[in-house]
Amino acid sequence: MIPLRQFILEAYPGYSVSSFPDISVNGLECDSRKVQKGFVFIAVKGKKLDGDAFIQEAVSKGAVAIVSEDTTPAKDFSLPWILVRDSRDAVLRLSQVFYANPSKDLKIVGVTGTNGKTTTTYLLEHLLLKKGLRPGVIGTVNYRYAGKEIPAAETTPGPLQLQRIFSEMKQAHCSHALMEVSSHALDQNRTGGVHFSAAIFTNLTRDHLDYHVTMENYFEAKSKLFSGLSEETSAIINHDDEWGMKLASKTLAKKWTFGLKDGADFQAVNLRYAHDGAGFELKFEGKKIAVHLPLIGAHNVYNALGAIAAFYSLGFSVGEACAFLSDFKGVPGRLESVRAGQDFAVVVDFAHTPDGLENVLRSLKNHPNGKLILVFGCGGDRDRVKRPQMASIAAKYADRIFVTSDNPRSEDPKAIAAEICGGFPQDFKKYAVVIDRRKAIRQALLEARTGDMVLLAGKGHERSQIIGNESIPFSDREEVERVLVGR
Secondary structure, eight states: OEEHHHHHHHHSTTOOOTTSOSOEEOEEESOGGGOOTTEEEEOOBOSSOBGGGGHHHHHHTTOOEEEESOSOOOTTOOSOEEEOSOHHHHHHHHHHHHTTOGGGGSEEEEEESSSSHHHHHHHHHHHHHHTTOOEEEESSSEEEETTEEEEOSSSSOOHHHHHHHHHHHHHTTOSEEEEEOOHHHHHTTTTTTOOEEEEEEOOOOSOOHHHHOSHHHHHHHHHHHHHTOOTTSEEEEETTSHHHHHHGGGOOSEEEEEESSTTOSEEEEEEEEETTEEEEEEEETTEEEEEEESSOSHHHHHHHHHHHHHHHHTTOOHHHHHHHGGGOOOBTTBSEEOOSSOSSEEEEEOOOSHHHHHHHHHHHHTSOSSOEEEEEOOOTTSOSTHHHHHHHHHHHHOSEEEEOOSOOBTSOHHHHHHHHHTTSOTTOOSEEEOOSHHHHHHHHHHHOOTTOEEEEESOTTOOEEEETTEEEEOOHHHHHHHHHTTO
């Protein structure tokens, strides 16, 4: 709890609080449904909803003060009314004050980029756990710390939930917080006020252009994480990515680069790929260290290099990092194998961008003795340009393709499939359109023969299918298991 007057003055020095009653603030909320007795309610003006419309609901649930951009509260309104210019900025300021700015007491590593964020955070979490430390993670799969897991509604939560999670991590004696930082979050300043110790840039390829419109805007959003770093922090940048090299000039932080090409500070050389992972030598400061990574594909070598570089930037040994990677257990929904006694391989992966799909297909193409069978779709209400691009990539690598639904949202899934199929080469016949994802998975599995590889791409760890405004329970992995055991 914190006195209301102190609470407002710490967030807004010089604000007139003399007329406010001597009461304590028990909580802070911008969702009126979650307000409890003693809470301050922030009426956020959004694109679709205006928080001012929910003030009375917040009051009825026990709010003791209102924060709003509206200058005209009702005449008979008796609670303290805190007028602000920007309600979103108010959420940022007030949440930092209420939770006592907990990110200052954690070593926070932000990971941004189109692909590889989740795997990189899992790898770095593994390295820190092997050192006996207590990292927390905020990302696409879930938010987790000290044995607690919270389902992730979005990759990077808003500032109020973010500060609350950091506070809980601090109370749980976490040493580090590893967080995926999305371009949407950076553009909307959700991470404003977070004290980052390091940031990792994985890569930048086509995605989210329904929101950012251009690749330049997308890059500028990503670069905000690095332009906000101080000289005492570290920036870990993909040396082989053209956008990464542009990023290097935008930060004051100590820079460490990683990649497969000459000139990277952390360079992987003498790469060897096998069905159970990748082997390489890490070239760093004139030395070479052998590494066995139990993940397949060159893209995962990049993810491992980023994690090693971040581990080093936090003050730990590169040699230890290389040794620790050998028993990494993998990431849910990222090239995740599904076994139920069948004589062919089934892999579930989150790949949902052209670059992500090509990385996974290229990795798997080298392994099956038989056909490579692909099931994929594209999300509705998202960048439409990538739909034919992904079809073109699929045709390049897969022997058999099932085009299906993947979170169609408000769009007609048949129309999405038609746009995807427009990217197949002329006279290409190795595909079928099966709109129902459950049926597409079943058909792909029934066609598979000994030695084949079936890839279900796009949904990975997700446990729902978004159709219209409904979120319907659905898991690729569970569907595979249901078919393979005959349920």
